Structures are given as structure tokens and as C-alpha cells.
């Protein structure tokens with residue numbers, strides 16, 4: 001295995017190395033990089049979020065700068081256009097950001113004028129890094145597993161009168177399962193705006209993740225009405241090939 005040349009940007013405490021394109025052959029949920037800090041090198045899977053968020057700047061450097069992730073920008077664009085079309089002030093949105101990570105999605109939406117955010121993630125390091133890197137952005141950040149009804153998350157979400165939902169680059173691949181997505185949607189008032197990104201294969205006929213069936217059911221029973229679906233390049237994989245996702249903007253019209 002060869003690694004591409006080490007890169008360290010000014011102000012960063014780490015050196016990031018990715019396998020060269022010919023060596024990078026594992027599937028999307030097995031991708032890894034090497035990170036050197038103070039002469040010590042560790043191999044981290046891209047899905048080792050706790051470790052990645054704990055190193056300031058690493059997530060942004062890896063996913064956004066090296067691999068060109070577009071997802072937060074695409075979702076913010078869809079929401080911004082819809083709000084403009086409706087003549088709705090972005091400041092009227094009260095957003096639940098599921099799988100919020102270190103806050104890049106909320107930051108992008110804040111630039112579009114959204115002011116109220118509740119983050120929800122399953123790991124404490126996500127909440128800690130969001131506050132470290134984007135202090136004060138979230139009105140509240142809940143760390144919980146929504147499948148655990150004893151977590152107290154529902155009560156905390158309820159008092160925010162949430163009317164919009166985002167979930168970006170966090171569905172499937174051992175991350176957010178369909179039941180958590182469905183449970184999170186229950187906390188959004190109607191009518192509410194729902195914006196999410198998902199790997200294109202998870203919405204196809206051959207999907208086995210459960211998302212395709214869930215979305216179909218929610219659309220058939222009138223819970224969700226899809227307004228826009230856009231296939232786009234989410235990011236490059238570690239071999240430099242494009243990964244395609246679908247960005248969906250929907251309206252929640254009734255409780256499931």
C-alpha cells in the first residue's frame with residue numbers, strides 16, 4: 001500500500017495521508033486515512049467519527065477539502081430556493097439537524113439566514129466538536145439514540161416547536177437507520193420542510209437498507225410530499241471516483 005504525499009496546512013496540528021488511487025479499493029464504509037500527530041501515525045476509518053471529530057480541522061480537511069463534499073451546500077441551496085419561492089423568511093425555520101456532526105450543515109444554513117437549530121447526534125464527540133468549532137450555533141445539541149425511548153430526547157426536542165428537518169450524509173452505512181429517521185420526523189410540526197441526502201442506491205428498487213420502503217410508505221400515506229429530488233455528486237471516494245447521492249426536499253403534511 002502506498003500513500004499519497006503528506007499534506008499539512010498552516011495552523012493544523014496533523015498530517016493527513018490518503019492511500020494512492022490505485023491502492024484505494026475498499027467500499028465506502030471501509031475507507032480510511034492515516035493521520036500523523038507529534039510523530040505518531042494512526043489509521044482512521046472515515047466512519048470513526050469520534051476520533052475524527054476529536055482532531056480539530058480533520059473532518060473539514062478530509063471530507064470537504066480533499067474529497068470535495070458538496071452535500072451541505074446542495075441541501076442549503078434547495079431550502080433557500082424553496083423559501084424564496086414561498087416568500088418565507090429563513091428566520092422562521094426551527095430546524096432539527098439529525099446526524100449533525102460538528103455543525104457544517106447548520107453553519108451553511110445559518111449563512112442562508114436560518115437562526116434556530118437543534119442538533120442531534122449519537123456521539124458526544126459530535127456535540128463537543130460543534131461547540132468547539134462553531135460555538136453558539138446550536139440552540140441545543142442533543143446526544144441520544146432515538147430508538148431508546150428512555151433517553152429523554154423526545155422531551156428535549158418537543159419544546160423547540162421544530163418545523164424543519166435536515167439530515168445530510170448520515171443515512172445508512174451503519175449510521176442512521178430507517179427507524180431513527182422515522183422517529184426524528186415525528187418531532188417536526190406540520191406543515192414542515194424536510195431536507196435530506198441519501199446515497200442514490202438506497203432509494204432504488206434494489207435497496208435493502210429499508211429507506212426506499214420507508215420513504216415510499218410515508219409518501220403513500222400522505223405524511224411526506226416530495227417537492228424536489230436532485231441527483232448530485234456528494235463527494236469523491238478515496239480512489240477519486242464520484243459518489244452520487246440524491247438530495248430530497250419534501251413537505252411533511254401530517255403525523256405518521
Ligand SMILES: C[S@@+](CC[C@H](N)C(=O)[O-])C[C@H]1O[C@@H](n2cnc3c(N)ncnc32)[C@H](O)[C@@H]1O
Nearest residue numbers: 049099100101104121122126168169170175176
Ligand atoms: C458523515 S457524518 C455527517 C455529519 C454532518 N451531517 C455533515 O454533513 O457534515 C454522519 C453523522 O451521523 C451520526 N450518526 C450515526 N448514527 C446515528 C444515529 N443513530 N443517530 C444520530 N446520529 C447518528 C454520526 O455520529 C455522524 O456525526
